[in-house]
Amino acid sequence: MRTPHDAVKRALVALACLPFVGAMHASPPPGAGVHSLSGMAWLGDGVPEPTNDAAFYAADPAPRFEARFVLPRGAGRTDFDVACAGFFRFELNGREFGPGAGAGLAPLWSPFDGTIYAERMSPPADAFRPWPETNVVSVTLGNGFYNLPPMRFWGHRCFRADMAHGRPCFKMSAAGLEAPLEWTWRETQIVRNCVYLGTEVDRTRETAAARPAVKVAGPKGRIVPRRAPSTVKFGAPLRGKAAWLRQGVQVVDFGENVSGTPTFTFRDAPRGMRVEIVYGERLNADGSVNFLTQTAGQIKKPGMGGPGAPDVACQRDAFVCGGGTETFAPPFTWHICRYAEVRGAESLLGEGEALFQPISSDLVDAPSARGFKAADGDFARLHELCRRTFRANVIGAVQSDCPGRERLGYGGDIVATCEAFMLNWDMREFYLKTLQDFADEAAADGWITETAPYVGISAGGYGPSRAGPISWSLVVPVLMEALIRHYPNVKERALAFYPVCARYARLMSAAFPDGVVPRCIGDHEALERAPNEVVATAHFREFVRLTAQFASMLGREYDMREFTAVADKTGAAFVSSYVTNGIVANGTQSAQALGLYLGLVPKEQVAAAERALVAAIEAKGCAPTTGIFTTRYMLMYLSEHGRLDLAEKIVRHRGFPGWMHMMDRGATTLWETWKESENVYSNCHPMFGSVDEWILRFAPRRQGDAPRTAGL
16 A cells, blocks of 8 residues: 555655755845855854763853954945844944844844855944054854754754754955954853853952954855845833742742843842842742743753753743942843743842843834824723733744743744735745745655744655655745735735745645645644645645636746645545535534635535535634634635625624633734643734734724724
């Protein structure tokens, strides 16, 4: 008996002769000066990597690199182009410049062996010392996602093993200088830093003498100018209110659950006083901070994270005071929290001494969101809650599932919410970068991964171990279609990713020749879900339907006919396998919405299918029981087919499950699950944020605002 894996092997052989699908970079923007970086050597500290896993968690001071230069006679300033694997902070003559929200959160995260996004540093003229004085430029490196410890997420998954990795390194070019930059480096007082585990700074630590920088191997990716938005501060810092929990332990409430970077001021602190801070989205019953909903990889017991890993992998910063009044702003990481538990400080933090600066990608409001305010108070609050959640999940130009415990670019979450994001902000460069991430990860074998950058997760996938499930791979054609529709001026750039779709569609068609895809993660977090194979087959048909559409746009008639035939065959297989008298599979909200929204129900059965959907909704008192995909499908289908009233009842539903339930329970960001979670699931997850698409398209606006149409 032949298996799908046999078919995958045959497909890989058959496709071996196809053109290589690698990076599909658009031309760099005019004036981009990063081409000189490609021929330069990567520079690092030359410190060897640890020889055992436990040693990765030992003190490893961040290196600070320094070079001196003199501007040419008559030159007032110059630009610097920086490529980095890891994170970096850029300073000129002691002043910090560039992106990264003031916390060293540049460059963007990407598959470093595929594409590396260079940053242009453009300090103003008053930051330079004129000829013949000497200027000092410095770069401090953080580990970022390039030098993660070998921590076992969920007890078994080591992200480091599946990513380009190494000690952080950089390269820099400076325009117009008469001599090359000569770099030295020394250790800093930043003794450890990890995007998942936090940062420790020791102000009592003496730094050693400077040493020459070392040429290192570095990543293999192509260096291109950054076009996607950088990470920036947005809004005013939240001012925390501190209260003693017990002697030596205080809890700070920042008022909202957001992604950001904290700043603590410790007054008259004795030298050597050690302060530890842990962060959380909730409080425990005893008033202490609950950090379990953002613990990395659910590592919550000794040994689970591997040798040397913390017993509980929560976000934890530490600061050893040098004496006197000092400010601690941990670099090279960010936190998601409403609360911080400060342990070891001798004095209660006063007004203005505990601040939390929200950070996000530098996004510009879309016209549909500019000045928007729903007429209904609940809808207005829900809209702001969605935006706060979305903002928290776009750090480093990766749309994440949650900004704490995983921070990963899951394709399925983007499929569910990209329309809501694009109605809120101009996402064209952000999502073109997302497409490049997925293209880079698919380049080797044609299989689209579950996340991009890829970290080894491939639940419910097919073929080789890297292959993700179809509903998550759907991100590539869905983003392409949405970008072309929302932003016609990037049509050519979006269509450049067509070969990724075509190659994947052929792999899947060869693996499942009858059109039925037997497994997938499915409609994640639905309370009553359509069977996984129903979701998988529906989404494969949508994948090839969109691929045929792109082939037509490109004038590839042969491809268009090929993929249209696959889409028709898959659609017919769906109907014969799962649709009977208008009932899709098990007849749940999830199944009915899936079949109707994706146009898979035969015309003569649509009326019956719609009645079945309405019955499934009314049977639950208009409470949503749908999941990651079909929540959106249900709201959109109802609103676009004459039942806006019923869609509104679903959104307004009070009590479990629903969005009003989240808000009534005090949520300031969306939960990952309909059910409230105190120990597993994120309290800041965009998945159910597809409701904001509905709000922006269909909810009544305040009086005086222009009316909106039902369509886009």
